[in-house]
Amino acid sequence: xxxxxxxxxxxxxxxxxxxxxxxxxxxxxxxxxxxxxxxxxxxxxxxxxxxxxxxxxxxxxxxxxxxxxxxxxxxxxxxxxxxxxxxxxxxxxxxxxxxxxxxxxxxxxxxxxxxxxxxxxxxxxxxxxxxxxxxxxxxxxxxxxxxxxxxxxxxxxxxxxxxxxxxxxxxxxxxxxxxxxxxxxxxxxxxxxxx
Numbered sequence: 001x002x003x004x005x006x007x008x009x010x011x012x013x014x015x016x017x018x019x020x021x022x023x024x025x026x027x028x029x030x031x032x033x034x035x036x037x038x039x040x041x042x043x044x045x046x047x048x049x050x051x052x053x054x055x056x057x058x059x060x061x062x063x064x065x066x067x068x069x070x071x072x073x074x075x076x077x078x079x080x081x082x083x084x085x086x087x088x089x090x091x092x093x094x095x096x097x098x099x100x101x102x103x104x105x106x107x108x109x110x111x112x113x114x115x116x117x118x119x120x121x122x123x124x125x126x127x128x129x130x131x132x133x134x135x136x137x138x139x140x141x142x143x144x145x146x147x148x149x150x151x152x153x154x155x156x157x158x159x160x161x162x163x164x165x166x167x168x169x170x171x172x173x174x175x176x177x178x179x180x181x182x183x184x185x186x187x188x189x190x191x192x193x194x195x
Contacts, residue, residue: 077157080106091192101190105165111158118148121175128180131163132170145180
């Protein structure tokens with residue numbers, strides 16, 4: 001019986017020591033750890049790159065929408081300016097040295113007012129367009145405001161005039177405070193009758 005016990009007990013094995021773990025296993029663990037760090041850094045870089053691309057795409061999309069809106073307005077202006085159905089209105093100043101303005105009014109598309117070599121009003125002032133009604137005693141109807149650029153040029157598109165061309169006898173331009181006025185505060189600098 002002692003023999004059987006001796007065989008059952010057998011030699012005692014100790015826990016594997018660091019020296020007992022094969023070197024290839026250590027190399028594999030270090031390589032896996034390095035790969036995990038590299039993958040994490042690469043994933044973070046990709047996330048940042050994707051975010052930057054998405055932000056740039058959003059800016060480009062916004063610019064595209066703005067350009068499409070500008071193109072739509074430019075096409076509308078061109079149609080008003082070239083359509084034979086548009087009524088031409090010359091706005092003259094009482095001072096013959098001041099250049100005339102020109103407006104074209106299309107009954108369905110609106111008014112385009114243009115000016116060349118026009119002196120800009122003072123810094124806190126603008127030029128405001130008024131529609132003068134046919135009705136006796138009718139008050140001028142305010143429209144949009146504009147400031148000439150550094151070369152004295154401007155183009156003003158009034159897409160939806162508040163008055164019909166048939167109900168309007170003239171267009172006038174006054175100099176008003178920035179933001180415009182509900183009623184003219186100065187005498188018209190330009191005025192043009194609609195024939």
